[in-house]
Amino acid sequence: GNSVTQMEGPVTLSEEAFLTINCTYTATGYPSLFWYVQYPGEGLQLLLKATKADDKGSNKGFEATYRKETTSFHLEKGSVQVSDSAVYFCALKGDKLIFGTGTRLQVFP
Amino acid sequence: DTEVTQTPKHLVMGMTNKKSLKCEQHMGHRAMYWYKQKAKKPPELMFVYSYEKLSINESVPSRFSPECPNSSLLNLHLHALQPEDSALYLCASSQVDSRGTEAFFGQGTRLTVV
Numbered sequence: 001g002n003s004v005t006q007m008e009g010p011v012t013l014s015e016e017a018f019l020t021i022n023c024t025y026t027a028t029g030y031p032s033l034f035w036y037v038q039y040p041g042e043g044l045q046l047l048l049k050a051t052k053a054d055d056k057g058s059n060k061g062f063e064a065t066y067r068k069e070t071t072s073f074h075l076e077k078g079s080v081q082v083s084d085s086a087v088y089f090c091a092l093k094g095d096k097l098i099f100g101t102g103t104r105l106q107v108f109p
Numbered sequence: 110d111t112e113v114t115q116t117p118k119h120l121v122m123g124m125t126n127k128k129s130l131k132c133e134q135h136m137g138h139r140a141m142y143w144y145k146q147k148a149k150k151p152p153e154l155m156f157v158y159s160y161e162k163l164s165i166n167e168s169v170p171s172r173f174s175p176e177c178p179n180s181s182l183l184n185l186h187l188h189a190l191q192p193e194d195s196a197l198y199l200c201a202s203s204q205v206d207s208r209g210t211e212a213f214f215g216q217g218t219r220l221t222v223v
Binding site: 032034036042043044045046049051089093096097098099100101102 | 113115142149150151152154157165199201203209210211212213214215216217
């Protein structure tokens with residue numbers, strides 16, 4: 001079946017540091033890939049998406065590229081802010097939307 | 110309007126109570142979902158409705174009973190829950206297609222069973 005694997009957290013960074021959160025997937029067919037963000041006590045917000053190989057999703061300075069050859073969809077941001085502190089979920093949508101385990105990001109001033 | 114609205118935001122119920130969670134969207138989405146999220150875990154799919162009909166039930170215990178009365182509303186009826194059912198319950202909606210469109214999530218109902 002389909003599955004998503006994310007790097008273990010927490011990821012702890014200083015403000016303005018470069019961020020990478022790794023995500024790899026296993027899927028049959030041609031799924032769409034998503035990054036969602038969850039702030040404390042809230043629901044999930046879509047951060048970005050990519051629907052086919054080599055697509056790059058981007059939003060609010062975050063980027064991720066759908067790499068079919070490496071089955072990856074790593075999240076990157078060039079300069080993180082304290083306000084980016086949250087839990088980030090990589091997700092895959094085939095016949096269902098399924099999530100990775102989530103990676104907590106903590107950014108300190 | 111890209112909002113999914115869930116009520117109530119918080120709910121405390123006893124193991125003998127009956128309660129309902131409500132979810133509403135006005136984006137014209139014909140797929141609606143219930144997810145359960147335990148602390149420090151990812152959301153787990155419970156139910157999917159497509160065109161107001163139940164299309165996926167992820168082997169959820171019968172003490173959880175979903176209902177989709179129309180294309181904008183989704184309910185989750187709760188009866189005889191256990192303390193381990195305490196969690197954040199998330200509703201989501203999307204267009205109906207095989208894979209391409211994103212799901213929009215509500216803020217969730219935080220349920221505590223005592």
